[in-house]
Every structure is written in structure tokens, then in C-alpha cells.
Amino acid sequence: MAEEPQPSNIQEGASDAPAPTGGAEDRKAAAALSSLDAQGDDEAGKKEVDSKAVEKAMKNLSVKDGKGGEAQKKAVKIEASDVNLLMSELELPKPKATELLRANDGNVLKAITSYVTPAFA
Amino acid sequence: MPQPLPSKEGSLFRQLVKNYEAKQYKKEGIKAADQILKKVPDHGDTQAMKALILNSQGHGEEAFALGKLALKNDMKSNICWHVYGLLWRSKKNYEEAIKAYKMALRLAPESQNILRDLAHLQCQIRDFEGYIESRQKMLSDRSQLRQNWTGLAIAYHLSGNYKEAEHILTTYEGTLKQAPPKTDLEHSEAVLYKNTIIAESGDTERALEHLETIIKNSLDRTAVLELKAKYLLQLERHEEAAQVYRTLLDRNSEYRAYFEGLEKALKLDRSDSASLEKLTELYEGYASQNKRNDAARRIPLDFLEGDAFKTAADEYLRQKLTKGVPSTHANVKALYVDPAKKKVIEELVLSYASEEKKQNGSANGETNGNISDAFEKSVLLFLAKHYDYTLSRNLDKAMEYVDRLVELEPKNVDYNQLKARIWKHKGETQKAADLINFARECDLKDRYINTKCAKYQLRNNENEKALDTMSKFTRNETVGGPLGDLHDMQCMWYLLEDGEAYLRQNKLGLALKRFTAIADIFEVWQEDQFDFHSFSLRKGQIRAYIDMIRWEDHLRNHPFFTRAALSAVDLYVKLHDNPDLARDGKPDLANLDPSERKKALKKLQKEEEKKKKAEADRKQAAQAKATAKADDGEVKKEDPDPNGETLLQTKEPLEAALRFLKPMLELSPRNIDAQNIGFKVYLRRNKLVLALKCLKAAQELDPENPGAKENATALRQHLNNLQEPLSGPVAEAIKKDFPSA
Numbered sequence: 034m035a036e037e038p039q040p041s042n043i044q045e046g047a048s049d050a051p052a053p054t055g056g057a058e059d060r061k062a063a064a065a066l067s068s069l070d071a072q073g074d075d076e077a078g079k080k081e082v083d084s085k086a087v088e089k090a091m092k093n094l095s096v097k098d099g100k101g102g103e104a105q106k107k108a109v110k111i112e113a114s115d116v117n118l119l120m121s122e123l124e125l126p127k128p129k130a131t132e133l134l135r136a137n138d139g140n141v142l143k144a145i146t147s148y149v150t151p152a153f154a
Numbered sequence: 155m156p157q158p159l160p161s162k163e164g165s166l167f168r169q170l171v172k173n174y175e176a177k178q179y180k181k182e183g184i185k186a187a188d189q190i191l192k193k194v195p196d197h198g199d200t201q202a203m204k205a206l207i208l209n210s211q212g213h214g215e216e217a218f219a220l221g222k223l224a225l226k227n228d229m230k231s232n233i234c235w236h237v238y239g240l241l242w243r244s245k246k247n248y249e250e251a252i253k254a255y256k257m258a259l260r261l262a263p264e265s266q267n268i269l270r271d272l273a274h275l276q277c278q279i280r281d282f283e284g285y286i287e288s289r290q291k292m293l294s295d296r297s298q299l300r301q302n303w304t305g306l307a308i309a310y311h312l313s314g315n316y317k318e319a320e321h322i323l324t325t326y327e328g329t330l331k332q333a334p335p336k337t338d339l340e341h342s343e344a345v346l347y348k349n350t351i352i353a354e355s356g357d358t359e360r361a362l363e364h365l366e367t368i369i370k371n372s373l374d375r376t377a378v379l380e381l382k383a384k385y386l387l388q389l390e391r392h393e394e395a396a397q398v399y400r401t402l403l404d405r406n407s408e409y410r411a412y413f414e415g416l417e418k419a420l421k422l423d424r425s426d427s428a429s430l431e432k433l434t435e436l437y438e439g440y441a442s443q444n445k446r447n448d449a450a451r452r453i454p455l456d457f458l459e460g461d462a463f464k465t466a467a468d469e470y471l472r473q474k475l476t477k478g479v480p481s482t483h484a485n486v487k488a489l490y491v492d493p494a495k496k497k498v499i500e501e502l503v504l505s506y507a508s509e510e511k512k513q514n515g516s517a518n519g520e521t522n523g524n525i526s527d528a529f530e531k532s533v534l535l536f537l538a539k540h541y542d543y544t545l546s547r548n549l550d551k552a553m554e555y556v557d558r559l560v561e562l563e564p565k566n567v568d569y570n571q572l573k574a575r576i577w578k579h580k581g582e583t584q585k586a587a588d589l590i591n592f593a594r595e596c597d598l599k600d601r602y603i604n605t606k607c608a609k610y611q612l613r614n615n616e617n618e619k620a621l622d623t624m625s626k627f628t629r630n631e632t633v634g635g636p637l638g639d640l641h642d643m644q645c646m647w648y649l650l651e652d653g654e655a656y657l658r659q660n661k662l663g664l665a666l667k668r669f670t671a672i673a674d675i676f677e678v679w680q681e682d683q684f685d686f687h688s689f690s691l692r693k694g695q696i697r698a699y700i701d702m703i704r705w706e707d708h709l710r711n712h713p714f715f716t717r718a719a720l721s722a723v724d725l726y727v728k729l730h731d732n733p734d735l736a737r738d739g740k741p742d743l744a745n746l747d748p749s750e751r752k753k754a755l756k757k758l759q760k761e762e763e764k765k766k767k768a769e770a771d772r773k774q775a776a777q778a779k780a781t782a783k784a785d786d787g788e789v790k791k792e793d794p795d796p797n798g799e800t801l802l803q804t805k806e807p808l809e810a811a812l813r814f815l816k817p818m819l820e821l822s823p824r825n826i827d828a829q830n831i832g833f834k835v836y837l838r839r840n841k842l843v844l845a846l847k848c849l850k851a852a853q854e855l856d857p858e859n860p861g862a863k864e865n866a867t868a869l870r871q872h873l874n875n876l877q878e879p880l881s882g883p884v885a886e887a888i889k890k891d892f893p894s895a
Contacts, residue, residue, distance in 0.1 A: 087298055090325045149850060
């Protein structure tokens with residue numbers, strides 16, 4: 034069957050690397066290639082790192098952490114017995130059970146009903 | 155504090171640590187440990203190291219006992235706690251492992267190794283708050299490393315704190331004296347990563363702005379262009395978006411997503427007839443640029459209607475069939491959802507078949523005989539596939555067409571395979587399996603037909619034959635032979651079909667064994683991400699890493715998992731209802747009277763023992779061979795329960811079912827069969843709220859589903875026959891959500 038002509042600006046196989054022939058030249062090339070891959074594997078110091086700047090940045094970070102770190106959690110009274118009930122009836126791990134209660138203002142019934150209601154993403 | 159050692163033993167201990175790291179377990183490691191312990195029998199650190207080595211050698215139980223002993227001897231040693239954590243981790247009990255790591259870290263706050271292990275574990279179990287904390291420590295310990303900055307940003311990002319994540323990355327960029335060279339892949343990726351964070355935070359405007367500043371130096375040209383087009387489209391800057399999509403199409407004109415983007419950017423709506431002309435023009439433009447382009451020719455078939463569709467389809471089909479493209483039917487079958495289009499296609503190809511005959515009779519038939527031959531064959535093949543396809547099925551007709559093809563080329567693999575497939579759809583599994591085996595023999599080196607053949611054999615319940623077929627292409631010297639290799643290679647389709655075939659034959663143990671193997675493979679995939687928490691950072695491939703983490707979170711919504719899980723859970727429920735099934739296909743003992751039952755049981759036991767002995771002999775021979783070969787340090791253990799008998803004899807089938815059920819309900823909630831089977835499990839476990847949840851989900855998915863209706867009745871009955879009435883919030887919730895009770 035006649036082959037369909039390709040667009041003039043395409044040259045078949047042009048971008049492909051030449052097939053390896055196994056000569057010494059190729060082995061050198063392969064070594065160079067694999068050393069390319071190794072970049073970033075070794076420890077610091079190779080890159081120009083301005084240690085003073087880094088130190089300063091770190092200080093700024095820690096100051097910021099001290100100020101506005103903890104997000105205020107909603108103050109909801111959670112009964113331990115309610116958490117236990119959810120853990121056994123809904124087979125949830127403790128953190129999830131607590132979260133569910135908190136989301137429902139600590140109301141067990143509300144928590145159960147909202148959990149049972151199907152919610153498809 | 156670690157107990158002091160005499161100097162000779164001290165250096166021996168250092169040697170021991172080195173041995174462990176170099177994986178020199180057997181000769182050097184254990185020997186050194188024993189030597190130290192001879193002098194100082196209660197040295198905790200040494201015992202811990204020995205436990206670690208034992209664990210790596212596969213002696214888990216022994217290792218654990220020793221690890222605990224080590225801890226008892228030296229509660230204040232960070233090594234003992236670290237090892238204890240590692241042992242828990244290899245048992246996959248991550249919570250305990252984290253506790254142990256934290257103790258170790260308290261004893262040795264400066265230890266990078268412990269901190270790193272802890273951080274990775276926290277990420278693995280998605281404890282992002284803990285991960286942030288650990289990452290922060292790692293950063294303050296070694297703030298010169300870019301990795302540590304990026305790591306902290308990842309922790310914030312994954313926990314949903316976009317602002318802080320971006321801030322961390324920006325802070326690090328601010329410390330760079332000069333811009334890194336263009337070839338710095340880590341930098342290019344990190345900057346692009348920051349861009350995706352900005353976009354995910356919802357601020358597309360700023361994401362685009364930032365993208366413009368990095369677009370020139372970014373090494374991932376495709377990614378930046380795609381992002382740019384996406385942002386522009388989101389910001390409704392349509393003209394610019396269209397331009398970028400055109401650039402992308404110049405780079406790859408087969409990628410459908412670019413065409414979709416371009417359509418949106420040009421504000422062309424397929425359902426609006428006014429747009430149709432422009433759409434047609436657009437695709438004609440791209441089609442004329444390149445004669446081999448498929449996308450620009452195929453996409454219009456989706457939106458064209460009536461005569462325009464007929465003309466376009468005719469052109470498309472003729473071109474493909476003349477070329478003899480075997481996948482022509484697969485290319486167009488998606489159109490069959492529209493009955494009108496299905497009809498047009500059918501008529502068109504039928505007309506080709508009849509016109510071909512006429513042409514063959516004409517005078518110039520001989521000169522281009524080859525071409526028309528090929529055309530005729532592809533037309534026949536198309537028609538055979540057409541009538542085999544589920545939306546246009548007429549198996550007798552399909553058989554007619556394929557028979558004509560087989561007549562032309564009796565030894566053609568594809569034609570015979572298709573014919574076997576038609577037999578399969580007719581329900582003739584035996585004929586299908588025989589025929590496809592014939593097709594396989596036509597080309598023994600073709601792995602595809604070999605695989606198909608094994609599948610058809612499994613559909614025909616020929617498990618052993620199928621394994622034999624598969625063994626033509628597996629590494630048969632693996633421990634466990636071909637089946638062992640199929641497990642190693644995680645060949646899930648085979649395990650699944652094998653299990654389902656056993657299930658059909660009522661060999662429940664083997665069936666359960668295969669389904670469990672599927673669940674195990676998914677667990678391995680989850681475990682596999684562990685290495686990437688550090689590897690991806692080291693390589694600087696953050697975007698790919700984030701993609702992977704998100705993929706892992708819904709790993710088990712894969713159809714293979716659901717298929718295995720549905721069968722397995724169903725099997726467990728049946729096992730719960732009728733524990734005698736655990737005898738696996740043996741006579742139904744429940745119906746025998748006591749004296750006969752005893753006899754039958756005895757007979758069975760004898761048979762069992764005989765079988766076991768034969769098995770053991772066979773295994774011994776195989777093992778002798780295998781251990782001789784597998785000398786690369788990792789000794790693979792022989793499976794102690796090859797037929798799944800132990801699995802079947804579980805005392806708690808419903809609890810065992812949860813391993814399959816929970817991920818399925820969480821990740822494939824829209825599967826109604828999953829909800830229905832979930833109900834059955836929870837009702838039997840007396841978790842009424844959870845049963846109700848499954849029932850409600852099923853009812854919402856399909857109110858008319860018979861399974862759901864049956865379950866509703868079952869729940870009502872259960873509630874009516876309760877020994878003591880429910881109380882508390884559970885009762886209230888059920889009353890509220892299941893009022894008919």
C-alpha cells in the first residue's frame with residue numbers, strides 16, 4: 034500500500050538517538066549520562082548557599098511560628114462516652130470519632146445521622 | 155544511657171552496625187553479635203542489633219522477642235527504642251512504631267536517622283501535624299539543604315496549609331545569592347511546584363502572574379504551557395487561552411484534552427447548532443494540516459449529526475478500512491450509544507461489503523487485487539466485530555462473517571481469536587477455549603494470544619491448563635514455580651480470573667487464597683510509597699511525588715480490588731452463615747446423620763493426610779532445587795497454606811471480610827453491590843447504624859434495586875425480632891432514618 038506522505042517539516046527518526054554500537058565512545062557517553070542522573074544526590078555545599086541568608090531566614094521563620102502557629106480549635110464540649118459510642122457503633126478510630134463529634138457540636142445523635150446520610154463525592 | 159562495653163567489644167559493636175548496613179547478616183553480623191553477647195550477655199544495644207538482623211533474615215518472631223528483651227535490659231538506650239520501632243514498622247503496626255521512634259528521639263534528640271524514620275512514617279500514615287513538626291526539626295538541624303526546605307513545604311501543602319507552604323519556598327528562594335543556572339532541574343521543579351501550590355490555593359490570577367515569571371527558564375515546557383492555558387481559561391481570558399492551546403496542538407495534535415481546551419477557549423458549544431459550522435471548520439483545518447492525524451478526523455464524529463455525520467463517517471471508515479487498520483471498530487464503537495449513529499455505521503459498512511463484490515467482478519479487479527482484498531477483509535472483520543459488540547450484538551451474524559474470514563485464512567491468529575470470542579459470548583466456554591488454543595498454536599511466540607488463551611481456559615474452569623499456558627512466558631525457576639512468578643509480577647488479572655474460576659467450581663479455599671493475594675498486592679503498592687518520601691525529595695521531583703501521594707489515597711478504588719473484594723466478602727458472609735463450608739467442597743456434612751458424619755469426617759481426614767504428605771514430598775524436592783538457586787541472600791519462604799485452607803477456617807469470617815469491605819465502601823461508595831454486601835456484613839455483626847448507612851446509600855443509588863429491597867426487609871425483620879429493644883442515640887438515629895421500623 035502506498036505510504037501517506039508526511040508533512041514536509043517532519044523528518045522521520047530525526048530526534049532519535051543513534052543506536053548503541055557498544056564501542057568505547059558509547060561507554061563514555063553512557064557514563065556521562067549516568068553521572069548526569071546522579072546530580073543532587075550528594076550532600077550540600079556543592080550549590081552556592083548563602084549560609085548567612087539561610088540563618089536569617091530561619092530566624093524569621095521561627096519568629097513567625099511563635100506568633101501565629103496554632104489555629105484556634107472550636108471550643109466544643111466532647112463527652113468521652115460519646116466518643117466511645119461512635120467508635121464502637123461506627124467502627125471509627127478515635128481521632129475520626131472525635132472529629133465527627135466536633136463537627137456536629139458534640140451532639141451524638143446529629144453525628145450519627147450525618148454519618149449515615151449518604152454523601153457521594 | 156547505653157551500657158559501656160570493654161574496648162574490644164566496643165569496636166566489635168561498631169563493626170556489627172557496619173555489617174548490618176552492608177547487609178552482611180549471616181556470617182559477619184550474627185557472629186559479631188554473638189561474640190559480644192558472650193562477654194556481656196545482657197548488652198541491650200547488641201541484642202537490639204541482633205534482633206534487627208534476625209528480622210531481616212525473616213525470623214520475625216524471634217527478632218521481636220529479642221527486641222523486647224533488649225529493651226528490658228536497657229530502657230534508656232535510643233538504639234533499643236529505634237530498633238523496637240523498626241520491628242513494629244516491619245509488622246506494619248505504624249502507631250506502635252511511631253511511639254517507639256518518639257521515645258528513641260527523646261533519648262537522642264540530635265539523631266538524624268531516627269528523626270528521618272519518624273518523619274517518613276508520619277507521612278506514610280498521613281499524620282500531617284506530626285509530619286510538619288518533624289520536618290521543622292529537620293530543617294532547623296540542617297537548614298543549608300534545599301531538600302529540607304522543600305520537605306517542610308510539602309508537609310504544609312499536604313496538610314492543606316497552602317499559604318505556609320508557599321511562604322517556606324519563597325523564603326528559601328530569598329536566600330539564594332544568585333539565580334541558579336537554567337540547567338538546575340531541582341530548581342526548575344521546585345519553582346513549578348510552588349506555582350501549583352498557588353494555583354491550588356485558588357488564586358489563579360496570582361498563579362498566572364507567577365507562571366509568567368518562570369515560564370522562560372522552566373525545563374518542563376509542556377507542563378508550563380498546559381498550566382498557562384488552564385489558568386487563562388479559568389480567568390476567562392479566552393483569546394489568549396486559545397492561542398496557547400494552538401501552540402500546544404502544534405506540539406501534539408493527537409491529544410484530545412488540547413482540542414477540548416481549544417473548543418472552550420473559542421466558546422464553541424457542541425450542543426448549540428450555531429457552533430457546529432465553526433467546529434467543523436476548526437477540525438477540518440487541523441485535519442488538512444496532517445493527513446495522518448486521527449484526532450481531528452475522529453472527534454467531529456462525536457458532534458456531527460444526520461447527513462453531515464454520514465458523510466464524515468463514510469470518509470473516516472473508508473480511509474481506515476482501506477488501510478486495513480484492525481482497530482477501526484474499536485475507534486468508533488463509542489459512537490454506538492447513539493442508536494442513529496450505530497445504524498448509519500452499520501449501513502455504511504454493509505454497503506462496502508456489497509460494493510466490493512461488484513468491483514471484484516470488474517475487469518480491473520486483477521490489477522489492484524491486493525488492495526481490494528485487504529479492504530474486503532477489513533470490512534468483514536469490522537462487521538464480525540460489529541455484530542459481536544454488546545450494543546449491536548447478533549452473534550449468528552458475527553459468526554457468519556468471521557467464518558468467511560477464517561475460510562480465507564484458516565491459520566490467522568486474529569480471525570481465530572475473534573471467533574473464539576464470539577463462542578465465549580455465546581456461552582460456549584469449552585469451544586472458545588479450544589479454538590483460542592488453536593489460535594495460540596498458530597503463533598507460539600505471541601504473548602498476547604498466549605495470555606488471552608489462558609484467560610479463556612480459566613473461564614472454562616481449566617485452572618491447571620491455564621497455568622500451563624501461562625508458564626510459557628513466566629520465569630519458572632522462581633520459588634513456587636509459574637504461579638509464584640505470577641504473584642511476584644503482580645499479575646492481577648490472572649489471580650482474579652483464577653480465583654473466580656475456583657469459586658465457580660466451589661473450591662472456596664483456593665478462591666479465597668487468590669482474592670487475598672489481590673488484597674496483598676494492593677498493600678504492597680501502599681507500602682511501596684515509603685521509599686519515595688525521601689527519594690523524590692532527593693531527586694527533586696516534587697510534582698510527581700504529590701501526584702503519587704494523592705493516587706495512593708484512593709488506590710483501592712481500582713476495579714480489580716472491587717472485583718476481588720465483592721467475591722471475597724460474599725464468600726466470608728456465606729462462611730459465617732454456614733461454617734461447614736470451610737470443609738471446602740467436601741460432602742455436605744450438615745445433612746448427614748451423626749454416625750455417618752463421623753465416618754465421612756474420618757475418611758476425609760485420611761484423604762487429607764495423604765494429600766498433605768504427597769504435597770510435602772513434592773515441596774521438599776522443589777525446595778531443594780530452589781534454595782540451590784536463590785542464593786542472593788533473600789530467602790523466600792514457602793507458602794505454608796497454598797490451598798487457602800487456613801484462610802477458610804477462620805473463626806471470625808466477618809472480621810476478616812472487613813479488610814476487603816472497608817476500603818471498598820470508602821473508595822467506591824457508588825458501587826451498589828458493595829453497599830448491599832456491606833449491609834449483610836454489618837447486620838450480621840450487629841452494627842445496625844453501619845448497616846443502615848449501607849442500605850441508605852444503596853437506596854439512593856437505585857431505589858428499585860432488588861438487593862436493596864431485600865436488605866430493607868431484612869433490617870425491618872431484624873428490628874422487629876430484637877430480644878431487647880435498642881436504646882440510646884442508636885435507637886433514636888435508626889428511628890429517625892428508618893421510620894417504617
